[in-house]
Amino acid sequence: MDPQLFFWIAARATGLASYIALCLSILSGVALRTSVLDFLAKNRQLRSLHDFMTWLWIPLGAAHVVTLVLDKTARIDPQDAFVPFQVGYAPLQIGLGTISLDIFVIVIVTSWLRRRMNDRLWRWIHRASYAAFLALFLHAFWSGTDFDAPLISAVSWSAALGIGLLAVSRIVFGRLPE
Amino acid sequence: MPGWALKLSAVFITLFTLAGSFGYASAHVKNVNAPLQPPVADRPAATSAASTTASPIPSIGPLITLRPGVRPPTVTPGPRLTLAPGVRTATLAPLTFTHTS
Numbered sequence: 180m181d182p183q184l185f186f187w188i189a190a191r192a193t194g195l196a197s198y199i200a201l202c203l204s205i206l207s208g209v210a211l212r213t214s215v216l217d218f219l220a221k222n223r224q225l226r227s228l229h230d231f232m233t234w235l236w237i238p239l240g241a242a243h244v245v246t247l248v249l250d251k252t253a254r255i256d257p258q259d260a261f262v263p264f265q266v267g268y269a270p271l272q273i274g275l276g277t278i279s280l281d282i283f284v285i286v287i288v289t290s291w292l293r294r295r296m297n298d299r300l301w302r303w304i305h306r307a308s309y310a311a312f313l314a315l316f317l318h319a320f321w322s323g324t325d326f327d328a329p330l331i332s333a334v335s336w337s338a339a340l341g342i343g344l345l346a347v348s349r350i351v352f353g354r355l356p357e
Numbered sequence: 358m359p360g361w362a363l364k365l366s367a368v369f370i371t372l373f374t375l376a377g378s379f380g381y382a383s384a385h386v387k388n389v390n391a392p393l394q395p396p397v398a399d400r401p402a403a404t405s406a407a408s409t410t411a412s413p414i415p416s417i418g419p420l421i422t423l424r425p426g427v428r429p430p431t432v433t434p435g436p437r438l439t440l441a442p443g444v445r446t447a448t449l450a451p452l453t454f455t456h457t458s
Contacts, residue, residue, distance in 0.1 A: 184386065187382075187386070188379060188382040188383050188386065189379070191378065191382040192375055192378040192379035192382055193375065195374060195375075195378040196371055196372075196374045196375035196378060199370065199371055199374045200367070200371045203367050203370065203371070207363075219358055219363075220358045220359075220360070220363055223360070224358065224359065224360040224363055225363075227360045227363075227364070228360065228363045228364060228367060231364050231367070232367060235367065235368065235371050236371075239371070239375070252395055253395060254395055267396075268393070268395055268396060269392075269393050272392065272393060273393075321392055322392055322393045323392070324382075324388050324391040324392075324393070325378070325381060325382065325385070325388065326392075327388070327390055327391075328381065328385075331378070331381070334374070
C-alpha cells in the first residue's frame with residue numbers, strides 16, 4: 180500500500196476509534212457522579228475504567244494527528260495540531276479539533292497533578308471536558324470524511340447522545356457525594 | 358461486573374471500532390460527499406517559476422542530426438487505423454514522427 184494512502188486511511192480509522200474511546204472515558208467519568216450506571220458496576224470499577232481509558236484514547240488521538248500531519252494531501256502542519264484556525268482550508272472545522280485537543284491535554288495534565296492542585300480549581304478545569312467534547316463532536320460532524328456513513332453516523336450520534344443524557348441526569352438529579 | 362471485565366470490554370469495543378473503521382476507509386478511499394475537500398491542484402506555494410513556464414508535454418530533442426545541405430526525410434502518411442468497437446482513443450498528443458531510417 181502506498182504510504183500516503185495508508186496515512187489517509189489510518190487517520191480516519193484512528194480518528195473514529197479515539198472518538199469512541201474518549202466517549203467511553205467521559206461516560207465512565209460522568210457515571211461516577213450519578214447513579215445511572217449503578218446496575219453495571221460500582222464506583223471503584225467505574226473510576227478504574229475512567230483512568231484506564233485515558234491510555235486508550237491518547238495514543239489513538241495522537242496517531243490521528245500524526246498521520247494527518249504526514250498525509251501530504253491533508254496539508255496539516257505540526258503547529259496546526261496545537262494552534263487552531265491556522266489551516267489554509269476549513270479553519271473552523273479543523274480548528275475545533277485543535278481546540279478540543281488543547282483542552283483535553285490541559286485536563287489530562289492537571290489530572291496527573293491533582294494532588295498538588297487546589298481541588299476546586301481542578302474540578303473546574305476537569306469540567307472543561309464537556310466543552311472539549313462538544314468541540315470534538317462538531318469537528319467530527321463537520322469534517323469527518325466517514326460521518327455520512329449510516330453505521331458510523333449511528334455510532335457517533337449514539338455515543339454523543341449517551342454522554343448528553345448522562346450530563347442532563349447529573350444536572351437534574353444532582354451530584355452524588357464522593 | 359468486575360473491573361477487568363469493564364476494561365476488557367472497552368478495549369474490545371475500541372479495537373473493533375479501529376479495525377472496522379480501517380476496513381471501511383480502505384474500501385471507500387475517496388468520498389465525494391466528504392465535507393472537507395483539500396484543494397490539490399491550485400496550490401500556489403507548490404509551483405515554482407520554472408515549473409509554471411514549462412510545457413505539460415515533455416519536448417523531445419532532435420532524433421537525427423542532419424549535415425548541411427541534406428534535406429530532412431519526408432514523412433509519408435501511413436494507412437488510417439480502424440479501431441475495434443471496444444477500443445477507445447487516448448487524449449494524449451498525437452504522434453507525428455514514429456520512426457527514422
